[in-house]
Amino acid sequence: MSSDKGSNRYSVAEAVALMSAGKLTSRRLAEDCLERIDQRESEVGAWTYINPQQVLAQARACDREPRRSLLHGIPVGVKDIIDTSDMPTEYGSPIYAGYQPRSDAACISILRNAGAIIMGKTVLTEFAQGIPGKTRNPHNLKHTPGGSSSGSAAAVADFMTPLALSTQGAGSTLRPAAYCGIVGFKPTFNVINRAGVKPVNESLDTLGIMGRTIADVRLTYSVLTDSVATLNSFDGNAPKIGFCRTSQWAHAQPATIGAMENAVSALRRAGASVKEVVLPSQFDAMQSVCARIYNYESCRGLSHEFRYFRNKLSRTLLEKFEKTSPTTLIEYVTAQQQAAVCRQLLPQVFSEHDVLLTPSAPGEAPYGLNKTGDSIFNRMWTALYVPAVTIPVSSDPLNLPIGLQLVGPFGADYRLLECAHWIQHKLSSII
């Protein structure tokens, strides 16, 4: 079986069904993924570390053991800001070239306990915020894959791995997932433990999950949170959808505007209620609130690197921290208070809507590899701690994907994924 129609193209759900029926081994799945990586990695550049022997040893062990969970024997790529005890972890920076952490991050230990295969480490921007890494968008190699979780998104989109872990402090999961045409999920803040993830923005950074289907992402979420694990059943009811342009709508480009408008029409035809939502005026300040929290925390979170390794930091990062006026304690505290007020206003917004429909990014993945795009449509939701997922929809003329972002109430992660599944199903059957 060649890897362009190999088991590496299966969803997790498909692979699990075949494995349970004895028709697919973990080893075959891992081999097909490795073959795909072998074929495509020189162009896509998704990985900072991949060791086929190490992958196959894990896969063979999985095949010998009883299945420990639905993720047993399933490969997961890992953003290289997440510590792994048996693979180097470089945080996208030459400062940590070859660095071997002592311990696994909590999420890695949980995946290992579930029998998942830790496939390798994926490319990110410098410390999840500075200059981009080597990754290219698999849909068009001249375009950015987005960032900071560039390699995780590209690897999943290019069928190198069915799943990958990411993080998001602004838009680092949703944006690259949208640009690469996959499902990217940022759960409710703090429900997936961050121990062993290098802290950059401690009140914002959230573990994310990337996959090619909502069912696969949901399964991974259930393992990581030790909550109800189902594979294929979704609630069939039409969700109440709030169409939320946000105060950043002027940044939406034609491809995004078109995709949003098409989706609204199609969902209405499919029987969903879609109502326009205007957020309370307090939300207008959220862009500057996010910027202040981000600046205060990241300037301090990288204190060690700024003290000892200035010459190994990119000019981009140095300028960010040296040339802008730093956020002060009082500005930070005020920003946190404003964010907390908006978080408490959200239940009222969601009292009339199951889910908010809003752009995942201003448009398709921009041309060029020296920037990773704009998180302007993502960062507010990150700071509001609510779950958000992007689903891929129609492609624009350049053949690059467009994503729609769906946002749910705090803690209603499963319900959000149910709604996203319904919406994706209706869009794919109607558009």
Added chain:
Amino acid sequence: MSSDKGSNRYSVAEAVALMSAGKLTSRRLAEDCLERIDQRESEVGAWTYINPQQVLAQARACDREPRRSLLHGIPVGVKDIIDTSDMPTEYGSPIYAGYQPRSDAACISILRNAGAIIMGKTVLTEFAQGIPGKTRNPHNLKHTPGGSSSGSAAAVADFMTPLALSTQGAGSTLRPAAYCGIVGFKPTFNVINRAGVKPVNESLDTLGIMGRTIADVRLTYSVLTDSVATLNSFDGNAPKIGFCRTSQWAHAQPATIGAMENAVSALRRAGASVKEVVLPSQFDAMQSVCARIYNYESCRGLSHEFRYFRNKLSRTLLEKFEKTSPTTLIEYVTAQQQAAVCRQLLPQVFSEHDVLLTPSAPGEAPYGLNKTGDSIFNRMWTALYVPAVTIPVSSDPLNLPIGLQLVGPFGADYRLLECAHWIQHKLSSII
């Protein structure tokens, strides 16, 4: 100068004044602290790592350089859950015996930038929550110093270092500081960066500061947050004080009740307004809310250790995680929502009070070294993200200290310390 009346007994403010006048060197201060440690460490057991040569090398370097901040040349002890790039960091567990982290925690880099002397690493309970370490209460060696920041509190109380860093996920700063008769300050959540502090309870853990005076703690806070640094000036106005028994008052022992009642009388005589505060009913759930957040997060945060090193975990910790029914995702999410609601109710509570006066601990430090006391009067404030400080007041008949806890509004850390200074000044001049 012998160390029982040496410079190790100075407050930071006193040391800074003498250093600025050329009458005290960093080296002399460090030598006096080291001499005190040499005399007392075998009994008190505050340190997991101390290297006199390393301390003196830092002190000599400080004396050669221009002063970088008011903390220049001042020793700071560091709780051994905080990573140091030049000292082993063992997190209170044999799993990490001799472990040498690659990087400094952000707070350590910031202190080094300010010219502070990193004195050594102080004892904590296992991962800041399991079995106690070797530390004894310097006021009575048969009593606990409290925990989990046991060594930091004992070292400051015993004049081994004027300052120490601690952390608090429940009551790990306030309680040991109260038991040891020093000032312990837990700032507003997240204003002191936690990068490089081993995460145990990610939505609760807060960096804390221990010192022997409020002015010293305030100075350290200003350096760590890069905010206004003053040394001795305090606002002279009488604060509006809310006397807050909380729903846990039944746990207060006679020594605490007596100290609280004496303080209320004395403060009223000194001209302060002291009014009883009953918290809104939503706060009654905060004890179970804290327990759920703590359980969900710490069980996951230590996933690596549970996976690979069960045989090196204490029975206390194993039982905690294996025998109690684990907190589920839905319980965790609900608990976080309840905490967020209470956080938003606090501004109303504080609209009539500058500061809440409440117990620091049920009573004096309990007899025995196999437990570290109860955080029942602290944990709610930790989860509410508001700043809290304990100040030492009258001793009970056993000659063990009692602390009073003062709690301020979110972000009003300086104002809280102003109020605490006023209160301590009036209590010491009147009682």
